[in-house]
Amino acid sequence: MSQEQQTLLQQKITFHGAGAMAEAIVRGLISRLVVRPQDITMLNRSNLKRQEELSTRYAVHTGTASQSLDLLASSPVIVLCMKPKDAAAALRELGPLLSPNQLIVSVIAGLSIRTMQTLLGLKQPIARTMPNTSSTIGLGATGLAFSAEITDEQRSTVMTLFEAVGIVTIVPEDKLEVLTGISGSGPAYVYYLMEAMIAAGIRGGLSSQQSRDLTVQTVLGAARMVQQTGLEPMKLRSDVTSPGGATQAALKTLDEGDFFENVIAAVGRCAERSREMGAALEGDLNHE
Numbered sequence: 572m573s574q575e576q577q578t579l580l581q582q583k584i585t586f587h588g589a590g591a592m593a594e595a596i597v598r599g600l601i602s603r604l605v606v607r608p609q610d611i612t613m614l615n616r617s618n619l620k621r622q623e624e625l626s627t628r629y630a631v632h633t634g635t636a637s638q639s640l641d642l643l644a645s646s647p648v649i650v651l652c653m654k655p656k657d658a659a660a661a662l663r664e665l666g667p668l669l670s671p672n673q674l675i676v677s678v679i680a681g682l683s684i685r686t687m688q689t690l691l692g693l694k695q696p697i698a699r700t701m702p703n704t705s706s707t708i709g710l711g712a713t714g715l716a717f718s719a720e721i722t723d724e725q726r727s728t729v730m731t732l733f734e735a736v737g738i739v740t741i742v743p744e745d746k747l748e749v750l751t752g753i754s755g756s757g758p759a760y761v762y763y764l765m766e767a768m769i770a771a772g773i774r775g776g777l778s779s780q781q782s783r784d785l786t787v788q789t790v791l792g793a794a795r796m797v798q799q800t801g802l803e804p805m806k807l808r809s810d811v812t813s814p815g816g817a818t819q820a821a822l823k824t825l826d827e828g829d830f831f832e833n834v835i836a837a838v839g840r841c842a843e844r845s846r847e848m849g850a851a852l853e854g855d856l857n858h859e
């Protein structure tokens with residue numbers, strides 16, 4: 572992992588939720604020297620074993636949210652990293668603790684800025700983000716939208732945080748769902764493709780190590796080819812595909828399963844599911 576020095580954020584950051592996504596961001600921030608471990612606190616609901624694991628692994632502070640109310644009330648940056656189903660209760664509890672200048676950064680799929688502000692009961696400055704787990708190795712892809720209340724300094728803090736762990740793009744908030752379908756959930760589709768390629772190699776008689784190594788290098792090489800040549804994936808695909816040859820036969824098999832349209836449908840369903848999760852949280856509000 573690169574140890575390249577970036578801007579050091581000399582600010583305390585509290586992760587409210589300490590699961591996979593929080594760890595991916597924290598690992599990236601620490602390894603890139605963007606935030607000092609002693610400035611990071613990772614809070615969860617109750618899993619003490621997880622707290623021990625995180626404090627041993629990263630030398631960060633840990634605790635449970637319910638026992639860290641003073642910290643939440645004073646932390647200049649709070650990153651919401653719980654599952655959507657747990658977000659409403661957490662935001663309702665958080666609202667009364669906050670002062671107006673505390674920045675809320677959310678990574679929660681589907682949860683809109685408006686719903687967050689309603690649950691908090693405050694027009695808090697909010698950055699709604701959609702990162703991905705590749706932030707762990709500094710190769711994340713994060714989409715961002717800001718609430719109107721955000722200051723220039725807070726905006727720059729958010730950019731520094733996520734640029735430290737990958738690329739960042741600012742989008743209108745209503746585009747964050749489709750972005751989730753591409754980059755938030757996208758690593759899972761690529762891993763699934765890799766699982767299938769590895770299985771195919773093993774079934775064809777390669778060792779599992781050979782099959783894994785070949786698959787990893789193939790996916791890495793293909794992504795780098797698109798990045799480094801600047802050529803369109805379609806052109807690069809056609810370079811591999813000899814007329815009447817083996818690749819064409821393979822692609823025809825994928826097309827019989829409507830591969831291209833299925834991927835588009837999967838992205839669409841992901842976006843729709845994100846909207847459903849957001850609507851469920853909004854619906855809860857309307858039934859109060």
Ligand SMILES: NC(=O)C1=CN([C@@H]2O[C@H](COP(=O)(O)OP(=O)(O)OC[C@H]3O[C@@H](n4cnc5c(N)ncnc54)[C@H](OP(=O)(O)O)[C@@H]3O)[C@@H](O)[C@H]2O)C=CC1
Pocket residue numbers: 587588589590591592593614615616617618621636652653654655657660661678679680701702703704755756
């Ligand atoms: N995983 C991914 O690839 C991505 C996830 N996201 C978003 O990140 C969020 C978290 O996902 P992920 O990390 O996978 O989830 P995990 O299940 O791995 O982690 C959830 C964490 O939230 C904690 N938690 C739950 N309720 C509370 C609470 N009231 N106060 C404090 N902590 C609480 C849990 O604590 P405990 O274990 O003690 O219950 C746990 O540490 C989701 O909203 C998801 O939409 C966004 C982009 C990508």
Ligand SMILES: O=C(O)[C@@H]1CCC=N1
Pocket residue numbers: 680751755756
């Ligand atoms: O599966 C989920 O809901 C989250 C959103 C993006 C990745 N994981």
